[in-house]
Each structure stands twice: as C-alpha cells, then as structure tokens.
Amino acid sequence: MFKGILITKDDAGYQARVEDIDDAVLPEGDVSVRIARSTLNYKDGLAITGKAPVVRRFPMIPGIDFAGTVVDSRNPAWTVGDEVVLNGWGVGETHCGGLAERARVKGEWLVPLVASFTPRQAMAVGTAGYTAMLCVLALEKHGIKPADGEVLVTGANGGVGSVAIALLAGLGYQVVASTGRVSEAEHLKALGATSVIDRDELSAPGKPIGKERWAGVIDTVGSHTLANACATTRYRGAVAACGLAGGMDFPATVAPFILRGVTLYGIDSVMAPLAVRQEAWERLGRDLDLGKLNAMTREISLEEAIPVAAELLAGKVRGRVVVDVNR
The missing domain is CATH 3.40.50.720 (NAD(P)-binding Rossmann-like Domain)
Known part of the structure; x- marks a missing residue:
C-alpha cells in the first residue's frame, strides 16, 4: 500500500481523494519508482477537478510529472538507486501518474535526473x-x-x-x-x-x-x-x-x-523523443538560474494539491507548485 491521490468515477460521481492505494492499481511497467516530488500543471488541475475529460481510465492517479528513485527494474537502462524524472507520455491520463508515493512505468519514458538539480528543483521545472x-x-x-x-x-x-x-x-x-x-x-x-x-x-x-x-x-x-x-x-x-x-x-x-x-x-512535450528530452533537460541544468526558479516556486503537501488544483484553474497560482508526495 502507498499514499496517493486517486480519481474515481462511478454512481457517486467524479471524485479525487487522498487514499491508501493498493499496488494492484498500478499498471504494467518494467520500472518501479519511489517518488520524491511531483508538481501541479494546468493539465493536472483539469484532471483533479474534472473540468475537462483529461482522465481516460479509472481509477487513476493524476500527475503528469515525477522525480524519484528506481526501486525495481526489469529494464537494462535502469538499476536500483538511479534518480529519474518523468514528463508526459500519457501518465496521469491513461497511465497512473506522479501524485503518489510510488509509480510503475515503462523504462523508456524516463530520463536521468540532471546532476545539478535535486528532485525538488526538477519538479519546480x-x-x-x-x-x-x-x-x-x-x-x-x-x-x-x-x-x-x-x-x-x-x-x-x-x-x-x-x-x-x-x-x-x-x-x-x-x-x-x-x-x-x-x-x-x-x-x-x-x-x-x-x-x-x-x-x-x-x-x-x-x-x-x-x-x-x-x-x-x-x-x-x-x-x-x-x-x-x-x-x-x-x-x-x-x-x-x-x-x-x-x-x-x-x-x-x-x-x-x-x-x-x-x-x-x-511544441509537443508529451510524446517528444528521448533525444529531444535529454537536450532540453541538459540545457535547463545549464541555463536556468536556480535563484529565479526558487523565487517562482512554492511547495505543498499531497493533501493540499486538491484545493490548489482548483486555484490553478482559476488563475490564482503564480509560477510553479511542487508537491511533496510524502507528507
């Protein structure tokens, strides 16, 4: 079991709640990741609030991003202990996403965490x-x-x-x-x-x-x-x-x-090929002023992510929001 936001749609309607989630909810994948940080994007706000049909499969863990550490791998590209980042690929829409303590994904969706970034900074990005x-x-x-x-x-x-x-x-x-x-x-x-x-x-x-x-x-x-x-x-x-x-x-x-x-x-960020992703992340690690990144970022808990998602859609959120999924 692990904690995360779970979106359900049934006779009771569309709901997003923080729950203890069974590992069986996680879809197929050859790499399991212990998530350190996630974030809130506009698409996450739509998914959590149900304002648009972003979620295509239920139940669903939202969150199109995460940064964390590999805890199990059947993919030769990754070993236990590797620090990784994921963006896009339908995660949080058709494949359980990053607003939880754990994820299971395809290894080819991951990129290495840039050495100059902590997981928090990577999710501020x-x-x-x-x-x-x-x-x-x-x-x-x-x-x-x-x-x-x-x-x-x-x-x-x-x-x-x-x-x-x-x-x-x-x-x-x-x-x-x-x-x-x-x-x-x-x-x-x-x-x-x-x-x-x-x-x-x-x-x-x-x-x-x-x-x-x-x-x-x-x-x-x-x-x-x-x-x-x-x-x-x-x-x-x-x-x-x-x-x-x-x-x-x-x-x-x-x-x-x-x-x-x-x-x-x-500009498509969801399905961009690996080489394009790596170039973008390498340049971010080199060109982005970390002082400015910190100035535009605030951190919230998993519980806070649900009300903040509504604020984001209402245009009340400035800059970037990092979610500490472990509190």
Missing part, C-alpha cells in the same frame, strides 16, 4: 519548465538571436511563462511579458522581463496583420492571443505555440505566414 525550454530551443534553432529584438511571452505568470522569462533573460533576450495580472509586474521583472503588458492588448479579435514588433514569441494561451502574436511578429520571425489556456481555436489568416514569412512552431 516540471513539464511546464521543460516545455518552456523546448520553446526556447525552437526559437534558437530558427536563428533568433538576442540582438534581433523583443521576444513576447504570453501567460507570463503561469508555469511555462515564468520559466520561459527566466531562461530567455538569462540568455540575453529582451523579454516582454503579457499577463492578466499586471499587479505582478515587479515579480515578472525580477524574473527578467524588460517590460510587462496587459493581456487585453492581445486577447481581443485583431487585424489579419499588424505592426511588426516581435522577433519571436512563446505563446501559452492560443486563440486570439496567438493570432495577434503571429500578426505582429517581424519578418521571418517565429512563434512557438505550446498552450491553449485561452482556447483551442486559432482565428487567424495566412497573411503573417505568406507576407512576412513568419513560422509557427507547434
């Missing part, structure tokens, strides 16, 4: 920070350099946005943070934003093409925000889209893409 790094890598590989001009980060107070600002600023980029909580401007500037704009400047229906401003964009919002970001990106600039907090629609035209040669990159 989590899928949000790993996704932010994938976005930064996309802009870099497109050829965007700090000297090229401003980079816009939308949803700046969220997990992806916060880490993206810290990463970009550390690499020398001028970062403009877009947020619905302008009252948090000083926090965003402390992370490295050079200026802060209200999300209302981008969230309403806009023109097919606007004044050129951004050398690059990291968008976590989607919908009109993404459309307006594309419409105001400079000639041959790039937009990395990784979120849909504002909606799944994309009410845009082809104008930015065929008149300015703007490139739109879709």
